[in-house]
Amino acid sequence: MHKARTILAAAGLAALAACGASDDGDVVNVYSHRHYEADQILFDRFTELTGIQVNVVTASADELITRLENEGEASPADMLITVDAGRLHRAKARGLLQPVTSATLEANVPDHLRDRDGEWWGLTQRARVLAYHRERVDSTQLSTYEALAEPAWDDRVLIRSSENVYNQSLLASIIANDGEEAATEWAEGIVENMARQPSGGDTDQVTAVAAGAGDVAVVNTYYIARLVESTDPEERRVASQIGVFFPNQDGRGAHVNVSGAGVTRHARNVENAVALLEFLTGEEAQGIFAEANQEYPVHPNVPWSATLLSWGEFRADTLDLTVLGELNDAAVRIADRAGWR
């Protein structure tokens, strides 16, 4: 009995000894919110090309940021990757990133998709669009995000929880454009028009529209595109019922967000991190982001995937992405007060 327990205890300790990042050999340690399979393919390719080992830790951006703050100088992270510009801004504001100068990066990433001080760089773009049911909605009925809050759409709108960063950033962009009061009214209108209480992710909203729970959903482009390109006939069936509409084309344009990365302030492998950044924004990686993940690349020369091309060009909101981060707190409060779960 004693022996058994000692062995168990020793095993436990041994198991715990293995965890986390390391920094022996040529490595770069990445804290990433993205957990798509395509990313791992890219990291492996990077290692193939450069011999630098990529250690990835995935968790939500909020966790990662809190973690970086707590770790301080002792942090092993070299790079932070998030899926939302707002969170990138938050990381910068808390002094967790460092500026990077690189001609390659500047060529790869257009001005409006990166931090003006070079502390973060966009990797991919995603638009937040309206997915509507082809049979029940005529696309002429759709126009702007703001219009969705009107009574005509009562009980027909599907959107995920306000706790999700994509919605927070969308709301932040509306605050920036229309002011807090109008944004509050908009949020309240959306809540009124919800066909059901928010549950599930963006894909759930799309399938719900297809199944008739609502008529229009607010979702990111790559979720729809993935359904279209899915190997599962059931998922393709869902996608076939859906039309894609880019809102606010007569105005400021559709809300666009970036997934991006920055080098951490206390990184120990700065050169490796910059190299990884350059790779990820380079044409090869961008092409994979586009094809495998159905995201819009940032690199101006890299073509879109077939599905995205089929949806056509669109006007994108050129709002400074930093603003999304600055207005995040206000957005959360407005959403809470409006009862947007």
Added chain:
Amino acid sequence: MEIALPRNWRLAVRSLPWGWTAVSLVLVILLAIPVATIPIGALAPAGESWAHVSETLLPAYFGNTLFLTLASGTIALAIGAGTAWLVAMCDFPGRRLFRWALVLPLAVPAYMAAYVYSGMVGVTGPFQRLIRAVVPGAGDTLFYWNVMRIEVAAVLFGLVLFPYVYLPVRALLESRAGPTLEAARVLGRGHASVFWTIGLPLARPALAGGVALVLMEVVNDYGAVKYYGVPTFTTGIFRAWFSLGDLDTAVRLSAMLMLLVLTLLVIERWQRGQARYVAPGESSRAAPYPLSGAKGVAATMFCALPIAFGFVLPVLQLVFWALRTAPEVVDGRFVRLAANSLGLAAMAGVIAVTIALVLSYTSRLDRTDITRAASRVALLGYSVPGAVIAVGVLTVSMFLDGFLGGGARLILTGTAIALVAAYVVRFLAVAYLPVEAGLERVGTNLTEASRMLGARPLRTLLSIEVPLLRGTLVAAGTLVVIDVLKELPLTLILRPFNFDTLATRAFQLASDEQVAESAPAALLVILCATIVVAVLHRTLDGKPDIGR
């Protein structure tokens, strides 16, 4: 011959050297601190963010939590009491099978049931695919069955937690209540009459205890309510800490949740205390009511359905998914994941059992009010939701880090040590109660004989009690292991960076709309839990209820 006794002779004649009592008290204080930080933290003046939360979100948290507890409590009560009565008091087809099978739903964590059912009836799920493939004319229809709502969550809770009611009620009916129920029959009352007038009232303490356990589990849940989009206190705590880094709000929400749980416990005590139903001796099963024909079928269905929905269906679905995704999912990483989980659980189990042994041993031999009360305090952790304990441990470890680190260095926060400590605080009761019961059974004779022969308490413990209690200690440790394996909210908050357990991995994959990929991890947890639940149930059959 008169012996002059010193005035405080009772103190002088101690059964146990001071060292033991001191160690026990220190342990108890350590265990209580994380829990104590919550009310203390809540007393500090509130920040502005709390004002915002209490205005906008608190009513929803409160309303939903209340609804969930009431609804699932009622469902668990109905299923648990009903099946316990049928199994203990009647004869019908399948009774023997159901008697032990009705415990199985305990092996399925509520959050797993939540996303399994959601995936099962979802638009692209197997159920609809089947219908579209098989039912003529339905070939292209997409059905919208929204299970992700609070009502469904309540039903699921009832389905997987009713064994907490079933077990103690059945135990009571099969032993102490037997003759009383027979007396009622002999006096001429019909079946239903005996159930309502004698059976239920007699079972009240068991019902109260069981329902209290169910409610505490419901209040503790994070995964199911999060997945179904139901805001509760626990999701609020998570949101405050993770999205906003707002420890203050998290502490306040935790304090309110603790208050809610305390109220539940007080009500339970009140319900239990009213009963002076201590019948002498153990008796065997009362003469059963034979149920045949339609009644027999109804009884069989009433027992079969909870098992089917609470265990069989979810497990089958997970198996199908696992078969599909295992080739890609089960790799070196997966094995390491499983090893992490089991290692962590094993450590927590060993430590919990050791502490439980020390505390209950001291409490038995010392017999002062202090040590008695102290052990009761140590058991408090089980009543406190996992998320709350995590916040408490977080507060303590960050505070200590401030001291030790002097700067933003992490010594304790986010380490496995903090996590294991939190597990021990939370699950000590699970080990303590069986160990205490075991010591009761062993009795004091052997201990006293050993002491009289000159052995000191430690040697006595190690050479007498421990070998005699081997089975109990292993069982107690295993119970802790299972609870740790299933645990989600506490682990999500406190886990070291880049460290996942089977439970957290399964939940995250499911949350990322990769439900099928989550199946291997989920199945492993359920498998371990099932083995333990089934085996322990057979060996401990008839003995005091597990876990409370």
Added chain:
Amino acid sequence: MVAENQPAAPGAAALKLDGVGKRYPGADCDALRGIDLEIRDRELVAVVGQSGCGKTTMLRIIAGLEVPDTGTVSIGGKVMAGPGTWVPPEHRGVGMVFQDFALFPHLKVEQNIAYGLKHLPRAARKERTGRMLELVDLEGLAGRYPHQLSGGQQQRVALARALAPEPSVLLLDEPFSNLDAPLKASLRDGLTKVIRRTGVPTLLVVHDVEDVVVLANRVAVLREGRIVQQGSPIGLCQNPGDPYTARFFERLRTPDANRFPIEAIEEETTKGAG
């Protein structure tokens, strides 16, 4: 529903066991083998035997709490258990006092007693409950709960409860085993008085020879599942058929035996028989 006041078939025994047998697979107690026993009106029969479960099993079979493997059980001439027949305990009209009394702890004394009287209108129920309380000398304790009563009082409540529905047969399972010795004598007298007053045919399982002598008209000795001897206490005392019976009645042969009113019982027996 209790078979209350149902007239017994003329000349029928109040209780008749015919070749009743019961096997317990893998049990450590004796099975019952071919039990033949008759109890007539106003009779009080005591069953004694080695400790084991045979005696209690017999009572449970009569009450309907167990099913016999062989034989027939008839009450008032009607077959309750036998080949092709089975009447559940609710409908047998048997009164039973359990070893641990099995009082309903959440009901007051008067509610306990009235429990078997559901079929009576309210007024009649109240009246009968009052009569029962009087019979067992517990007036004034009607509003108490069982845990507030002494052991002896509890036994009396159990008795009143069993007798209230006017059962055709009364069964008592070691009614004195849970009581202190000093209590026993007075309670035994009380019990005798009540049973004689109501005249209900009674089957009593005891293990104390004094109980047998004071209470019973007849004694049946159960050994290894069979009734090896039946007869009056005096008869068995004087002519024990086997070593167990002899040992059982041994105490009566000692000088202490003179304490027991053997003559009184003999008189009662001659009077009460028939």
